[in-house]
Amino acid sequence: MPVIDKERPVLVTGASGYIASWIVRFLLEEGHTVHATVRDQSKTEKVAHLTEIASRESGQLRLFEADLLKTGSFSEAMEGCALVIHTASPFQLNTKDPQRSLIDPALKGTRNVLETAKQTPGVQRVVLTSSVAAIYGDAIELESAPGQIFTEEQWNESSSLQHQPYSYSKTVAEREAWKIAGTQPEWDLVVINPSFVMGPSLSQRVDGASAQFMQSMGNGQFKAGAPDLYFGVVDVREVARAHLLAGFLPEAEGRHILVASAHSVLEMGTMLREAPGGQYPFPKKKLPNFLLYLFGPFQGFSWKYLRRNLGYPLRFNNRKSRAKLGLKYRPVAETLREHIQQLDEDGLL
Numbered sequence: 001m002p003v004i005d006k007e008r009p010v011l012v013t014g015a016s017g018y019i020a021s022w023i024v025r026f027l028l029e030e031g032h033t034v035h036a037t038v039r040d041q042s043k044t045e046k047v048a049h050l051t052e053i054a055s056r057e058s059g060q061l062r063l064f065e066a067d068l069l070k071t072g073s074f075s076e077a078m079e080g081c082a083l084v085i086h087t088a089s090p091f092q093l094n095t096k097d098p099q100r101s102l103i104d105p106a107l108k109g110t111r112n113v114l115e116t117a118k119q120t121p122g123v124q125r126v127v128l129t130s131s132v133a134a135i136y137g138d139a140i141e142l143e144s145a146p147g148q149i150f151t152e153e154q155w156n157e158s159s160s161l162q163h164q165p166y167s168y169s170k171t172v173a174e175r176e177a178w179k180i181a182g183t184q185p186e187w188d189l190v191v192i193n194p195s196f197v198m199g200p201s202l203s204q205r206v207d208g209a210s211a212q213f214m215q216s217m218g219n220g221q222f223k224a225g226a227p228d229l230y231f232g233v234v235d236v237r238e239v240a241r242a243h244l245l246a247g248f249l250p251e252a253e254g255r256h257i258l259v260a261s262a263h264s265v266l267e268m269g270t271m272l273r274e275a276p277g278g279q280y281p282f283p284k285k286k287l288p289n290f291l292l293y294l295f296g297p298f299q300g301f302s303w304k305y306l307r308r309n310l311g312y313p314l315r316f317n318n319r320k321s322r323a324k325l326g327l328k329y330r331p332v333a334e335t336l337r338e339h340i341q342q343l344d345e346d347g348l349l
């Protein structure tokens with residue numbers, strides 16, 4: 001049970017990402033020194049929001065260049081750090097070459113960062129951003145889950161390179177992390193398993209799956225009807241807060257499901273329509289399943305995916321995150337409303 005030295009820097013990998021940006025912001029607000037890695041430091045527009053936050057907060061921000069696929073590239077950034085928060089990993093749902101674009105960066109990247117942690121004196125804890133995608137593969141699996149609820153005990157055993165490759169990338173990366181953590185005594189591993197993350201972004205990037213889903217809710221893509229798919233949803237600010245709690249609470253251990261509540265796409269549309277300013281063409285009805293079977297394959301939904309997910313509600317047990325990390329969840333309706341508001345204000349709808 002290490003007492004993490006808060007005076008020493010905290011490393012955040014993939015710091016310019018959607019979730020990581022909120023982690024960096026909270027760390028800077030608390031006065032920490034943050035070693036933030038980005039893939040390409042010359043792309044200053046990707047970090048402008050971070051440098052702006054650093055200019056008004058008490059913490060110090062230092063930027064480093066590092067790539068998940070370049071062995072050793074995290075060494076310099078990790079030097080002197082007590083806490084390593086590893087968030088960097090691609091989150092794309094439609095990709096032609098999943099091995100290259102998802103599995104390699106997730107798995108080799110986790111190996112790269114954690115092996116560097118083994119070689120860096122003074123690292124006390126590693127917090128890994130995994131996902132509920134490492135807990136279950138398809139919604140149908142809820143039927144055979146003990147008590148018909150997903151918990152931290154479960155592992156995704158159905159995803160593969162061919163079926164749900166993003167979920168597969170998160171599963172193999174988390175498994176690898178536990179394996180490496182078990183080979184050394186210097187630091188412990190704490191894992192965060194968020195469900196679908198929504199809520200306002202600190203940057204105007206829309207290349208991530210969360211922003212893209214929210215854009216499709218607001219731009220009329222589901223006007224003809226929403227697919228009968230269900231997601232656990234959690235606010236990005238809760239996800240970021242959970243990383244700090246998992247990082248600094250000495251007794252934090254193991255995996256943590258983060259979910260406020262689970263909803264269908266149509267339920268999310270209804271919440272958005274009923275909110276003040278709900279003027280966008282949010283979905284109003286369900287898309288008939290047969291239409292998805294007809295057209296889904298052209299939009300990246302395989303029949304296998306549809307058979308195993310369409311019409312299957314989800315349930316998650318978030319008790320551990322509340323009891324052990326002390327996390328409090330805001331209502332999903334507030335999260336969705338504030339995300340649409342941010343996209344609207346930034347002219348991204």
Ligand SMILES: NC(=O)c1ccc[n+]([C@@H]2O[C@H](COP(=O)([O-])OP(=O)(O)OC[C@H]3O[C@@H](n4cnc5c(N)ncnc54)[C@H](OP(=O)(O)O)[C@@H]3O)[C@@H](O)[C@H]2O)c1
Pocket residue numbers: 013014015016017018019020038039040046066067068069087088089090091105129130131132170193194195196197198207208209210
């Ligand atoms: N969003 C969700 O709903 C959700 C849910 C559960 C778990 N997660 C996990 O949360 C983490 C962050 O996701 P996010 O939603 O914040 O996505 P994001 O905004 O797309 O951030 C992904 C980050 O990974 C970095 N990255 C990708 N490939 C890299 C490479 N080869 N080398 C170095 N960095 C690389 C990106 O760097 P660049 O800035 O250079 O592109 C970016 O900073 C991921 O591990 C994701 O699997 C996300």
